[in-house]
Amino acid sequence: MNFELKDKQKLVRSSVRKFSEEVLAPVAPIIDRDAEFSWDTAKELSKINAWGIQLPEKYGGADLDSISYSITIEEISRICASTGLTVTVHNSVGAYPIYKWGSEEQKEKFLPDLASGNKITGFTWTEPNAGSDASGIECLAVEDGDDFVLNGSKIFVTNGAIASVLVVGTRFKKENGEEGMTALLVEKDMEGYEIGTKEDKLGMRGNPTTSLYFNNVRVPKENVLGKISDGFKIAMQTLDVGRIGIAAQALGIAQAAYEHAVEYSKGRIQFRKPISNFQGVSFKLAEMATNIDAARLLVYRAAYLKDNRERFTKESAMCKYYASKIARKATQEALQVHGGYGYMKDLPVERYYRDVKVTEIYEGTSEIMKLIIAQQILRGNI
Ligand SMILES: Cc1cc2nc3c(=O)[nH]c(=O)nc-3n(C[C@H](O)[C@H](O)[C@H](O)COP(=O)(O)OP(=O)(O)OC[C@H]3O[C@@H](n4cnc5c(N)ncnc54)[C@H](O)[C@@H]3O)c2cc1C
Structure with a gap:
């Protein structure tokens, strides 16, 4: 190794x-x-x-x-x-x-x-009635000649306001009666494609999240991604890949919070000493450093397995679950190390604290990550 x-x-x-x-x-x-x-x-x-x-x-x-x-x-x-x-x-x-x-x-x-x-670009699967339960989507694309006519709505679309083309998860119904789930490449300039107002969010505020509405959008059949009925498989395998990125994102935020906490603790004097001299503070730094290292190794392992064409569903869920959890903790502790100054917008620590939370939610919540890991283990992938 x-x-x-x-x-x-x-x-x-x-x-x-x-x-x-x-x-x-x-x-x-x-x-x-x-x-x-x-x-x-x-x-x-x-x-x-x-x-x-x-x-x-x-x-x-x-x-x-x-x-x-x-x-x-x-x-x-x-x-x-x-x-x-x-x-x-x-x-x-x-x-x-x-x-x-x-x-x-x-x-x-x-x-x-x-x-x-x-x-x-981006990927939109979540709907008002289908979040963790990805199989519950209701958007429907009905075959009509050379097109599918798409109706329905999506919520919480990352890049929703800026994407020119999106991978859209939808149910489909063919003229021959075949039904299932598919992934369509839907383009912003298609008639009937409507972008909702931008969400006002706790964090990740520089990224526009919106709803999307599809009103009789005619999507040509050449925009079906993969085989028509492969939508769910495409979504699940795509999220395996996406979660490595979300874990890496959480890791970056954790690293930033940790570095700021180390620097601040060395410069802030209380009781005539740098606060880093107090074990109550330095132990926080030690825990952050250890957790970040462990998360980074999990991220790299999932990435390595992907590149070596080995199974990585469990490992990508593990790295996302762990990195987002320790990153949330790291930002919380970094803010604590900064005391009241950490709470103010003059320093970036409060931004890390706000930004990090969603890494435990999107591309599958932490609970769903544990569900995936447990399913994999119980199927023999120990
Ligand atoms: C900022 C932001 C950007 C997003 N971007 C995108 C995007 O680009 N594309 C996209 O498709 N989606 C996106 N999402 C949606 C995101 O993936 C969902 O919010 C997430 O999957 C959870 O779905 P939900 O919000 O409907 O929560 P719910 O599914 O309603 O879950 C609510 C709570 O119940 C828990 N829960 C649900 N089912 C179970 C279970 N079986 N066992 C244990 N606990 C359970 C959840 O863990 C959670 O704590 C985004 C979300 C946010 C906040």
């Missing part, structure tokens, strides 16, 4: 870190305050190929492995979690399924624009 990153992975870490500290750091508090996505930042991200991290060069991507992908998301999220969210959803649950299940025509049509960042 080799714990050393490869040279290329180290280079990814140093270059994304430099980019994030120079380009994202000034923007992060502003997009959080204004709850505004920054298209200027999106253009800057194109320069480091952040929109096509794992897509082949043929489509304009950087063709990196999954550990490099995790490092990229961690480093971006360490500075700006909202941007980390936009990027990870675009790459892992938007572009990835198009690359994995798309026809060559679909890949050629969509992937170059997605890899360059000219167009943003």
Whole structure:
């Protein structure tokens, strides 16, 4: 077993870190305050190929492995979690399924624009009556000649306000009576596609979350992703991949909180000593450091298994469950180490505290992660 990153992975870490500290750091508090996505930042991200991290060069991507992908998301999220969210959803649950299940025509049509960042994508499955129970979706696409006519609504769509094309989970009904669940590539400029108002959120405020409404949207059959009845399988396998990105995002936030706590505790004097001299404070730092290391290893293991084409459903659920849990704890403890100053918006720690919570919710809640892990174990994947 080799714990050393490869040279290329180290280079990814140093270059994304430099980019994030120079380009994202000034923007992060502003997009959080204004709850505004920054298209200027999106253009800057194109320069480091952040929109096509794992897509082949043929489509304009950087063709990196999954550990490099995790490092990229961690480093971006360490500075700006909202941007980390936009990027990870675009790459892992938007572009990835198009690359994995798309026809060559679909890949050629969509992937170059997605890899360059000219167009943003995402994945929408959740509906008002279908959250954790992904099988409960009600959106319906009815076959009509060369199209499917799509009706229904989606909620909590990450990148919803900025995406040009989305992977949309829906029920389908064919003229021959066949029914099931499918994944459609639905484009923003299709008639009847309506974007709802932006959600006002606790955290991740620089990423626009919206509802979507489909009113008789005619989606051509060539926009069906994979086999018509493979929708649920595509969704589940896509989320296995997506969760590695969410875990990496949580890791980046935890790392940022931890670094701030270490620095602050060395400089803050109380009782004539730096507060880091008090065991009550330094033990918090020790716990953060250990948890972050353990989470990072879980993330890398899931990424490694994916790249080696081994099963990773359990491992990706484990890394998301664990990284999001320890990250929430790390931000809470980092804020505590900062005392009252940590509660103020002058310092970024309160933003980490707000941003991190949703990593325990989206792409499957922590309870659902435990359900998946337990199912895998009980099926013999011990
Ligand atoms: C900011 C944000 C962005 C999002 N982005 C997207 C997106 O881009 N695309 C998308 O499709 N979805 C997205 N989501 C939706 C997200 O994936 C769901 O919110 C999540 O899966 C939970 O569904 P729910 O909110 O309906 O909660 P519910 O499913 O109603 O769950 C409520 C509570 O019950 C628990 N629970 C439910 N079932 C069980 C069970 N069987 N056992 C134990 N506990 C259970 C849950 O863990 C949770 O604590 C986003 C959500 C947020 C908040």
